[in-house]
Each structure stands twice: as structure tokens, then as C-alpha cells.
Amino acid sequence: MTYYKAIRPDGTSWYDLGFRWVAERGPVEGVEVWHPSPSGEPRYDPAGHLAASTEPADCSGMGWPSRLLEVEPLADVVPGAMRKVGCAGWRVVRELPAWQALGPCGREVVAYLALLPTLTDDQVQIAARYAAWDAARDAAWAVVVRDMISTPHFATLTEPMRAAGIDFAALGGAS
Incomplete structure (x- = not known):
């Protein structure tokens, strides 16, 4: 199973600005990210799990601009609502083109958003x-x-x- 995580451009979480997934610049491959106080619960608990998605365009709570990571679990994955899952820790496999977080027409959406200020x-x-x-x-x-x-x-x-x-x-x- 492939998992995805959308983060802010500076590498922090959309959910918690104080939580950093990766550095703002530089390589991200292999970075391990752990919840500061994992719950150990067998059911999804936002207070004790780091969330990811099974679909790149279904990273709930994200905004734009964004960065999109492919991640792999470092502990047991627990199901959440819809395509959301939780895990105590994740390893970043790679950074993907951010437009993929906007769906199959993501490239066009990004181009449209770039036109808005004009x-x-x-x-x-x-x-x-x-x-x-x-x-x-x-x-x-x-x-x-x-x-x-x-x-x-x-x-x-x-x-x-x-x-x-x-x-x-x-x-x-x-x-």
C-alpha cells in the first residue's frame, strides 16, 4: 500500500504548525517522523497518530500551496475515516509533484490558480x-x-x- 502526506511548503503540518515533517529545503528521502506522544491505540486517534492518506488527492485539511510526500509506515497502521490512516511514525520515501494533491487535473488547477492574481x-x-x-x-x-x-x-x-x-x-x- 502506498501512503501520502500533504504538508506546508515550509515542511510543517497543516494540522499543527509546530510539528515539522521535513526541512523546508534539502533532501527529504529517508527522513523518519515520529509522533511526539503516540497513543498506541488500535483505532485512529488524531492526538496519538500521525495521519496520512491512501490517495494523493485525498489529504484532508491541506491548503495550497502545498508539498506532497510519499511515506511508508514505521509502526502499525490504523484505519481512520475514509482514506485516512494513522501511524506512530512514517519514513519519507520521496517528494512528489505537489499538483498531484489536487487530483487528476492538478496541473490545470495549479495553472488556473497562477492566473487568479492577473x-x-x-x-x-x-x-x-x-x-x-x-x-x-x-x-x-x-x-x-x-x-x-x-x-x-x-x-x-x-x-x-x-x-x-x-x-x-x-x-x-x-x-
Whole structure:
């Protein structure tokens, strides 16, 4: 099994700024990282395990810019939620291209993010208008499938839209 860890550009954890995975610069291969007080629990415990993911694009809690490490366990791996796992210690196998943490279109996402600071005010307004239409279309599809999925799945699907102020109760049916 291959494991992945997204970290801040300076080598520290996204979860804990005081915890360093690797040096900011220089080689990372072979670096061993241990939790300062491992729990030894047979179940995942964020307070006692260092988290990693089984998928490069599923490193929850990461931001951008980021660095992506391939890591291997130095102790027993315990399963967490979804693709997250915990371990008392990890060895860094290598550093991967950071765009891989953004999914199969990561290169394109990085290129798009690089363009954002260059946008004019008019371009920002046009992009916002398209984003609003996209959100409205997504909300409409959510209403279409509401009766075909569970209430928790509907809540997960619509969370970003509800956070943006879309009131599904006003659209009729359950919300």
C-alpha cells in the first residue's frame, strides 16, 4: 500500500504548525517522523497518530500551496475515516509533484490558480456570474436527486450550496 502526506511548503503540518515533517529545503528521502506522544491505540486517534492518506488527492485539511510526500509506515497502521490512516511514525520515501494533491487535473488547477492574481475586475465579475449559474445548476440537480438519495447524502451534497445561502426548504420538499 502506498501512503501520502500533504504538508506546508515550509515542511510543517497543516494540522499543527509546530510539528515539522521535513526541512523546508534539502533532501527529504529517508527522513523518519515520529509522533511526539503516540497513543498506541488500535483505532485512529488524531492526538496519538500521525495521519496520512491512501490517495494523493485525498489529504484532508491541506491548503495550497502545498508539498506532497510519499511515506511508508514505521509502526502499525490504523484505519481512520475514509482514506485516512494513522501511524506512530512514517519514513519519507520521496517528494512528489505537489499538483498531484489536487487530483487528476492538478496541473490545470495549479495553472488556473497562477492566473487568479492577473485577472481584471471585469474578468472577476464575469467569473463570479458564471460561478453563480453553476451553483444554481448544481442546486437544481440536487433537488432532482433528493428523493433518490439518503438524507445524509443530500446534506453532504448540498452543504456548499447551503453555506452559500441557497435555501433548499424554500424550494419545496424536505431539506
